[in-house]
Amino acid sequence: SRRHRIAVIEGDGIGREVIPAARTVLDRAASACGFTLDWRDFDWSCETWKATGRMMPEDGIARLADHDAIFLGAVGYPGVPDHISLWGLLIPIRREFDQYVNLRPVRLLPGVPCPLANKQPGDIDFWVVRENVEGEYSQIGGRMFAGTEREFVEQTAIFTRAGTDRILRYAFDLARRLGRPHVTSATKSNGIFHSMPFWDERFAAIGAEYPEIRADQYHIDILAARFVMSPERFDVVVGSNLFGDILSDLGPGVTGTIAVAPSANLNPEKKFPSMFEPVHGSAPDIFGQRIANPVGAIWAGAMMLDHLGEAEAAALVLRAIETALGDPASPRTPDLGGTAKMDDLAAAITAAV
Numbered sequence: 334s335r336r337h338r339i340a341v342i343e344g345d346g347i348g349r350e351v352i353p354a355a356r357t358v359l360d361r362a363a364s365a366c367g368f369t370l371d372w373r374d375f376d377w378s379c380e381t382w383k384a385t386g387r388m389m390p391e392d393g394i395a396r397l398a399d400h401d402a403i404f405l406g407a408v409g410y411p412g413v414p415d416h417i418s419l420w421g422l423l424i425p426i427r428r429e430f431d432q433y434v435n436l437r438p439v440r441l442l443p444g445v446p447c448p449l450a451n452k453q454p455g456d457i458d459f460w461v462v463r464e465n466v467e468g469e470y471s472q473i474g475g476r477m478f479a480g481t482e483r484e485f486v487e488q489t490a491i492f493t494r495a496g497t498d499r500i501l502r503y504a505f506d507l508a509r510r511l512g513r514p515h516v517t518s519a520t521k522s523n524g525i526f527h528s529m530p531f532w533d534e535r536f537a538a539i540g541a542e543y544p545e546i547r548a549d550q551y552h553i554d555i556l557a558a559r560f561v562m563s564p565e566r567f568d569v570v571v572g573s574n575l576f577g578d579i580l581s582d583l584g585p586g587v588t589g590t591i592a593v594a595p596s597a598n599l600n601p602e603k604k605f606p607s608m609f610e611p612v613h614g615s616a617p618d619i620f621g622q623r624i625a626n627p628v629g630a631i632w633a634g635a636m637m638l639d640h641l642g643e644a645e646a647a648a649l650v651l652r653a654i655e656t657a658l659g660d661p662a663s664p665r666t667p668d669l670g671g672t673a674k675m676d677d678l679a680a681a682i683t684a685a686v
């Protein structure tokens with residue numbers, strides 16, 4: 334029967350709680366749909382860094398390469414600077430495996446309190462596509478005259494034509510695949526002199542290849558306001574690495590708790606493994622109490638199943654999440670206003686699968 338080899342990095346804090354919980358749900362969906370998930374654990378975390386001075390071994394990337402997907406909890410913990418976990422693990426994985434798409438659904442789920450008034454499940458349902466490997470997040474630049482009055486820093490952003498075109502094309506292809514006729518681009522070409530006019534130019538050029546899809550653009554500032562004031566109007570929103578980063582947290586923010594939001598780092602060509610993770614971090618403030626909401630990790634797992642070609646199982650998991658959250662009698666973790674433990678909510682979702 335079909336098998337998929339999954340590299341698992343639970344990482345730090347509640348990553349160690351929600352990932353095992355999610356695995357149970359995904360295994361149930363796999364057995365219901367007749368395939369096997371072959372999990373291999375990689376115990377890499379801030380603890381590894383404290384013990385060895387590295388977040389992952391020197392051949393870490395090579396050891397992950399031989400998998401169909403990577404399932405990640407969260408990395409980062411108090412006492413270890415965040416740039417260590419980011420540049421020592423997350424960014425190398427994204428870049429070495431050319432995971433140039435970061436994809437996040439923004440969807441109001443039943444039973445999740447929405448911070449916006451009068452919104453029902455179904456009202457808010459769109460996708461944020463973030464460029465994930467170039468743009469503003471670069472190590473190019475430097476600091477001169479450190480500590481003197483002449484001190485300055487320079488930070489360079491890189492927008493290649495190939496990198497820009499492929500993320501824009503992914504956004505339009507996604508809209509076409511989902512039958513959602515509208516792509517919105519985040520820009521700031523009135524203020525950022527070189528990169529954003531170029532981005533707009535490529536957006537117009539790629540958009541012209543998709544005549545049936547309405548393409549529009551907003552400056553990032555007013556776009557952020559529109560996420561809050563009129564989130565119903567979006568289908569697919571595409572942005573550069575920095576703008577996409579901000580929008581892809583703002584989106585889940587307007588639909589309630591970031592604890593339920595998933596994130597996929599995709600190499601759409603499947604030349605390299607893609608990585609799936611909840612949006613939230615290691616939540617040191619609640620780690621150890623087993624009260625973390627497991628839905629973000631479980632939903633990330635559903636996106637992973639979809640990427641692996643197991644659309645039926647992915648849909649099964651998503652429906653189970655909606656069933657469990659939508660049932661007023663089902664267990665609710667404290668972030669959802671309840672008093673249940675993570676394991677009770679995870680069990681309700683497993684049962685719904």
Ligand code: NAD
Pocket residue numbers: 347351406407408409410411415591592593610612613614615616617618619624625626627629668
């Ligand atoms: P966080 O997401 O860990 O926590 C923010 C708040 O949300 C906390 O109050 C936390 O208790 C709550 N929360 C988060 N996930 C939850 C869940 N599943 N259920 C219930 N409540 C939840 O963000 P932070 O505190 O800014 O970061 C903590 C550490 O995690 C930092 O070291 C940071 O670098 C790291 N981090 C890692 C990733 C990643 O691995 N991709 C992402 C974000 C943060």
Ligand code: MN
Pocket residue numbers: 578579582
């Ligand atoms: Mn972010």
